[in-house]
Amino acid sequence: MPWFKIDDASHSHPKFMAAGNAALGLWLRCGAYSAQHLTEGHVPAAIAKAYGTPPQARKLVAVGLWHEPGHDCPRCPQPAAGYVVHDFFEGGRNSTREQVEASRKGAAERAAKHRDSKKGARSARESDANRTRIDDESDANRERNAPQFPDSTAGQEGSSQRTGLEGGTTPHATATPSHSTSYGSGVAAASEPPVRAYDTIADLKRAIADAGIKGVSWNLQASQIERVRQVRDRIGIPLMVSMAVSNASYRGAPGKASAWIEDWEGLEPDTTDEPGVTRLPVVRQQQPSPAAARRNASRDYLDELSAQLRAGGAQ
Template sequence: MPWFKIDDKAHSHPKWLKAGNAAIGLFVRAGSYSAQHLTEGIVPGAVAQLYGTAPQAAKLVKVGLWHDSSHDCPRCPQAAAGDFVIHDFFEDGRNVTKAKDEANKKAAAGRAAKSRAARNANQNASENASNRSRFADENETNRGRKEPHFQDSAAGQKGSSHRTPASSAADAHATTTPYPVLSFGENGAPPTTERAAAYPDRLTDLKKAIAAAGIAGIEWRLRESQWEYTRQAVERVGIPAMVAYAVRSAQLKGVPNGASAWVDGWTSLEATPENGVTYLPAVVGLPSTPSRTDQKVAGGLSLAARLAAEENAR
């Protein structure tokens, strides 16, 4: 923003003393107008009439602070008829020209753009460093987490369990094969049909129960360890308790993109009487009068209980 500047000795200058306070008031207001609108010292006649009187304008012309349209000062531009010119408006660089002001604004805009670019670069670098640190911490945590160890007796190596058909030793061994990651690999390609078909999806019942509870659009891209933790949770606490946890988490935090957001919570669940289906409405915090959402949750839990019962009966 340009300024209208005057000398610090102007208050005692002979021209100011001869003009008087009233005319000097017009001089200062008109000079401020010229600086704001970049008229380069030109004072339109309408502005002079707005801020002062004709005698005051005439006095400024008489003492030499202003020129009218018929002046012969070689240092000042000519004004249109009825307008005035402030004498020596640019003397000693006190006031800036329109071209200089535009150049100053352009330079300031350039400096601001460089400053924003530098801030953005620093912010991006900081975020990248933070992300690298977070990923490193997560990798370190994953490396420190022990994979579950199964004894041969628990893995079906010494005879078949009540769920394993006693058709052959090879079939019994196949049921203990670790379940793979059924998500896309590092190269973005989906698993081959032969590989995916070789491993049955042991979480089908859990997926159906969560969908029946009204939670849709969940991706099941789990790492091998997450897949195994989830399967263990199914056997430890049952599908109804896991559905209840997922519903409560969705109500409090919103529906996540993928089921991996629930794995840590499922891992921390313990098999207690409160995990039974009859206790779930109180755990989830549902109102006493069932709503449509409550009915979906109840239906999902009922389906989960039925699927668990069918699984136990096999």
């Protein structure tokens, strides 16, 4: 799992002090988004609008924590759209896409090697146990099948191996013939192929294809189709297409449309009634966990300390 790392002295950096806590919240969330999705410091405009406000984004650009297309910083790449985090790779504190993928590949190979070694050891133990069991059974069978000749019958006439056949009873029971199985005699019939439901998200598929995203498989389970339909009814197709286009511009189009579902479900429309203005979705608020509550308390303390420092500088 990649991390979005910052310097431990950044809390008092002039750019941080000038940006203010609200804009820094946007900077932090978008930096974590970039680390998670391996965009290497690039922040899609849709994500910036979902996590903050235009004034906050302009504040980050003004103080130099973000750059827009056409910037003149020699150390940072030019974003095709949206923004780029200033000095995202400075000092090697954040990893490139290539480094993260190489690390993941190495971890997967080590895990596979460990599983194979455990599987080989288990197979060897099972083989030894089976070989011991077979040897024991062979010894027992040889002892059980050995002919028995009691001393009491040795040299006596009239003893015959056919004894017991005189009454018409054979020494071996006749095997009961197996009944043939006829159609419908209890064998479960082949299950019917699943009935395909009416395509209730065809309008969303067409909208995404019209936006230029091709080659995405829509082979979704019934539960996934229902989740997509509920999101569409809640936030509308244009916002879902906007998020899909934004993600595809940096991560490439996914192989399956199911990769978008969680991102779509994490959005909700802005209900501000403003004539002629279309809002992008905003992230739904969740109840903070105990760890998040502790972080919020630490943040409040730092806010108060920063305010005291600013007041002392003004004097």
